[in-house]
Each structure stands twice: as structure tokens, then as C-alpha cells.
Amino acid sequence: MAERFDVVVIGSGPGGYAAAIRCAQRKASVAVVEKGDVGGTCLNTGCIPSKALLASVHFLTLAKHANLMGLEIGEVKPNWGKMQSRKDAIVVGFRKGVAGLVQSNGIKLYAGRGIVRPGGKVRIEAAGGAQEIEAKKVILATGSAPIEIGAFKFDGKTIISSTEALSLSAIPASMVIIGGGIIGCEMACVYAAVGCKVTIVEALESILPNEDAWVGALMTKELKKIGIESMAGQKVTGVAAGAGRAKVSLAGGTVLEAEKVLVAVGRRAVCDKETVEGLGLAMNGPAIAVNERMETSAAGVYALGDAVGTTYLAHGAFMEAEVAAANACAQREEMKAYHLVPRAVYTFPEVASVGRSEKKCADMGIATYVGKANFRSNGRSVAHNEGIGEVRVIRNTADDAIMGVTMVGATVTEMLGAARALIGSREKITEMCFPHPTVSEVLKEAWEDAFGISLHVPPRR
Numbered sequence: 001m002a003e004r005f006d007v008v009v010i011g012s013g014p015g016g017y018a019a020a021i022r023c024a025q026r027k028a029s030v031a032v033v034e035k036g037d038v039g040g041t042c043l044n045t046g047c048i049p050s051k052a053l054l055a056s057v058h059f060l061t062l063a064k065h066a067n068l069m070g071l072e073i074g075e076v077k078p079n080w081g082k083m084q085s086r087k088d089a090i091v092v093g094f095r096k097g098v099a100g101l102v103q104s105n106g107i108k109l110y111a112g113r114g115i116v117r118p119g120g121k122v123r124i125e126a127a128g129g130a131q132e133i134e135a136k137k138v139i140l141a142t143g144s145a146p147i148e149i150g151a152f153k154f155d156g157k158t159i160i161s162s163t164e165a166l167s168l169s170a171i172p173a174s175m176v177i178i179g180g181g182i183i184g185c186e187m188a189c190v191y192a193a194v195g196c197k198v199t200i201v202e203a204l205e206s207i208l209p210n211e212d213a214w215v216g217a218l219m220t221k222e223l224k225k226i227g228i229e230s231m232a233g234q235k236v237t238g239v240a241a242g243a244g245r246a247k248v249s250l251a252g253g254t255v256l257e258a259e260k261v262l263v264a265v266g267r268r269a270v271c272d273k274e275t276v277e278g279l280g281l282a283m284n285g286p287a288i289a290v291n292e293r294m295e296t297s298a299a300g301v302y303a304l305g306d307a308v309g310t311t312y313l314a315h316g317a318f319m320e321a322e323v324a325a326a327n328a329c330a331q332r333e334e335m336k337a338y339h340l341v342p343r344a345v346y347t348f349p350e351v352a353s354v355g356r357s358e359k360k361c362a363d364m365g366i367a368t369y370v371g372k373a374n375f376r377s378n379g380r381s382v383a384h385n386e387g388i389g390e391v392r393v394i395r396n397t398a399d400d401a402i403m404g405v406t407m408v409g410a411t412v413t414e415m416l417g418a419a420r421a422l423i424g425s426r427e428k429i430t431e432m433c434f435p436h437p438t439v440s441e442v443l444k445e446a447w448e449d450a451f452g453i454s455l456h457v458p459p460r461r
């Protein structure tokens, strides 16, 4: 007889394993079906390996500039093989950790491809054969894949996706990155730091086009300082690859040559075709359509994370997992404030934002006053030789509510939690004490400046 569970989760990425654990904590019997590596994209080919490589090159850059800190440490150079094995070891460690965590919550982990059929039947296809389990409720957390462009498909060698870019066997002499979004800019920072000549080509008017224009302008300037050329407003019309090199043709007639072409134009939701068709799921393009309770069009079937195409972020998937798990366990929760999902870019310097941007407020007809403070006036930042960047806090002039925070600076992703806490506040909160000297004081100054009462920003005339 088929084993029966209260909830079966398809996919063990951050969305899948978080939903599974939340269901198990509510005393549901839970199984997770995973066809690839436990931990999904985030752990295996996304957040964690990219941050491991970024951490290595950050150290490299610090060491190269040690003289600025009064140190003499001789020649420093990257060992790409060791950087790769360090990254791989981190991934393997966390993979074991997530599998252990899932199992310690009493969740059964099945290896194989899960196909959901009507009536709560889940077929699991694995190398050793197929089996069927049954579920009262199903949560689809099947993730996403890199978007492939028909005119220049991935060949895995010269025209690559972020997956290959994280694991190249050697440092290429040159790389063209098509797409100046988060993944493109992060990978550019990795490769430029180890001596690769990197050019980013972005079709929109600026790199990081989802942020306010000042962010793209500042980042273009800062990335150039570390050897990254950004060509914005340029459409790629074709890529010709052969003999270990590629030619990238732009609409204006320019042709760029490089050893590798990384296509980083975004990701698209994926879900098993047989599941979609078998359940007759309503779709939004490639993404599974869900309501605010993460319910799909099929009764008792929920979906979340990249598979629903909302945030394409791991912490977005975590938030949706909370909602899907609650509803799958007969509680009521809704996913509402997507603009409160923070956005983090781990470049040099970093970019971090939460809430509404200045542009979004303008588009919504909201009049704003923008408080500003910069890192070059902050003691800790200057002591760390990290005075680049600024923080902007956006206040709605009609009701004084803080609408959004945008930050560019060395460690601003670590300040997103505090920035989130400011959203919706209507005055400077005196009990909120920022320790001195810390980088976070720049957030406090910008927040105060939004109300015209900054201590260290000179009055504006």
C-alpha cells in the first residue's frame, strides 16, 4: 500500500524545505521529494556558492590593498582551484546540514522526480525504479532555471549560464556578461577580481535597472574602478561561438570578443509538465498561478518560491513557505507585502534596498522627501577604508511614513533588517539606538535627514 502523508512537498530548495519544516512543526506527517541535490538552486548553484567565491575575492582585494592599512604583505594572488574547492566544501557541508535538519524534523526525504496526479497521488521516478506515495496536501516548490535566449543557446562551454560560471575549471582571460542584473553584476565582481577582463552588456538604460537611477550610475563608476566595463542601453543581436572564443554582436554594430559569454538575463519558473497538465494548473506564463494564500487552481495544491515567479529570491521563497505551510495545515495566512521583501546585491560595493524606490513612489503619485547620508563621513567606514556610497531614506511628505530605503556601500546588505524596521515609521524613534562607531549610523543619519534633523549631515539650504 502507498505510504500516505498529510503534506508532500516537491522540491527541497529554501522554499521547499522551509515549508516542509513548518508543516512538521505543526505536527503534520511530511515528505519531501527532490530530484537533484538537497538545498535546491540557492544552496547548490546560487546564493551560497556565489557568496563563497565573492568572499574569497573580497579577501584577495583587501590583501592587495593592505598597504593602505599600513601593512606590507608582499605579492598576493588567487589560487582558483583552492577557491573552487573551498566553495564546494561549503556547499557540501550545508547540503548535509539541510538533509539532516529535514530528517531531524521527522520528514521523509525521497530522491527522485515527483509527478503530482489528481487525488493526491505522487509518483516518484528514480534511477532504481518508480513508486507512488499519497498526500492530503501538496506543496510545489520546483524552482526555476536560467532564461535561455533562442538566438544564442547555452552550450555549457563558451556560452554559459550562472551554473557553469560558478564552477569554471580555470579563470578565463575575458568574459562578456549579457545582463547587468544581480547575478550578472555579482559574477562580474568575482571574475574581474581574479584578473579576467569583464564587460557587462545591459539592454536597459543602466545596470541594476530595478533600482533608482543613482544606484546604476554609482555602480557603473565603482565597477569600472575594479576593471568592469558596463555597456548599458545595448542590445545583443547574436553570439557566435567557436574554438574557445565567442563574438558578441550588438545592435549598433559593435562586436565584442571574449573567451566566455555568461548569459545572465534572469530566471524563469519551472514545474514538471506532467504535473501541470495532470492537475490542469492555471499558469502565469511559465509560473504557477497562486492567490495570496499560495493556493493554486487545484484544490489542496499550493505553490511557492521561484516556481510562482514572484521574487526569484531565497528569502522571498522562505516568506511564501510560511504562508503555504500555514494554509496547508488549515491555518489562514496571506502573502501581501511583496515590496517589503528586501533586495540585496553582493557586489563591491554592495547594494541593498527595501520598500518603495523613489521612482516607484513617483509612479504611484506619492510626493517624497529623501533623507541622505554618506559613508565617507562615517568614522567606522573610513577606518575600514570603505567610504564609498550612500544611504537614502524616502519619506512620504503627506503622512511622514517612511516608504523605502536604498543603500550602496561596503556592508549594506547586513543593514537591511534595520532598514526594514524603519518602513512605515512616522517619526524618528528616540529609543532606537545605533551603536557608535558602526557603519549602521549612516542609516540613522539618513533616516534623521528624512525628517530634516540629522545630527551630522549639514543643514540643506
Ligand code: FAD
Pocket: 010, 011, 012, 013, 014, 015, 016, 033, 034, 035, 036, 037, 038, 039, 040, 041, 042, 043, 045, 046, 047, 048, 050, 112, 113, 114, 115, 141, 142, 143, 144, 162, 183, 271, 272, 304, 305, 306, 307, 311, 312, 313, 314, 315, 316, 317
Ligand atoms: P529552488 O532553490 O530552485 O529549488 C527547487 C528544487 O526543486 C530543486 O532542487 C529541484 O531539483 C527540485 N525539483 C524541481 N522539480 C522537481 C520534481 N518534479 N521532483 C522533485 N524535485 C524537483 N537569492 C537570494 O535571496 N539571495 C542571493 O544571494 C541569491 N543569489 C543567487 C545567485 C545565483 C547565481 C542564482 C542562480 C540564484 C540566486 N538567488 C539568490 C536566487 C535563489 O537561489 C532562488 O530564489 C531560490 O533558490 C528559490 O528557491 P526555491 O525553493 O523556490 O527553488
